Amino acid sequence: HLGSFAKGKKATVRADTKLAVMYTRVSSKEQAENLSLDVQKQAIENYAQRNGYNIVEAYGGTYESAKTEERENFKKMMEYVRRNKKSISAILVYSMDRFSRSGANAIYLSDQLRKQGIEIVSVTQPTDSYTPSGELHQNIMLVFSHFDNQQRRMKTIAGMREKVQRGYWVGIAPRGYKYCGTKEKRLVHTELAPLIRRAFEMKARDGFTNVEIGRRLYPLGLKVSSKSLSKIFSNVTYLGYLSCSLLDGEIIKGQHEAIVSEE
Secondary structure (H helix, E strand, O other): OHHHHOOOOOOOOOOOOOEEEEEEEEOOHHHHOOOHHHHHHHHHHHHHHHHOOEEEEEEEEEEOOOOOOOOHHHHHHHHHHHHOOOOEEEEEEOOHHHHOOOOHHHHHHHHHHHHOOOEEEEOOOOOOOOOHHHHHHHHHHHHHHHHHHHHHHHHHHHHHHHHHHOOOOOOOOOOOEEEEOOOOOEEEEOOOHHHHHHHHHHHHOOOOOHHHHHHHHHHHOOOOOHHHHHHHHOOHHHHOEEOOHHHOOOOEEOOOOOOOOOO
16 A cells, blocks of 8 residues: 555544543642632533533542642543543643643643643633644643742742741751740740650760660650651750751751750
8 A cells, every 4th residue: 555655653633532531639738628629620520511521530639749740649640541542532620730830841741641632621721732822822831830839939938048047947846846836936845855855865974875765765755766866866956056958057046945955
């Protein structure tokens, strides 16, 4: 047949099955509890009904970061659509930033899906990504989502840095401390603070090994491994200071009470 002499690859055949999967996502537990997921789900289902899509599977429905594509529910969805690429024609999302905020990687992923005949459809930002202008529009939305995510991250880091510079700890409270207060959350001692102090004394004055310290303090309520003890012994927070990557190598006096003396 003369067809065997044809050059070039056949263009991707756009699947017209109208079978789709739904993916919903929020960035935090707080958002998951304020009906945001229900809003996304309802909007996607309404769009599917208006446009003749049959949703065969639903993924997400929880809070996952969109900075990378290593999300558990996201990976399950991608594996499913790739296994069923001959039947699935679309991934329905509320908006492009719900799909991904990873920028260039998200553009590459959407391109690979499109080549398999699978379109990412934002029900609140509909566009035909199989046309050059539609693809450009979708890529711009993905890039903007990444830019917006980076802007938020910078503002968050700036706020955290300013708080640390004023002597307030950010992040998970170290062992032996807990947060107190609502506006300016300060570190205060817990019932484990005396045991932490005792661990320092056993190390500095009595010369016990970390394993022995952990063994002796375990019955008293301090359940800690020798590796964790090493981290505790090198943490200046217990001296009443702060040291973290946000301070660029600087150590400052904290607003919290020390558990052990500098001596």
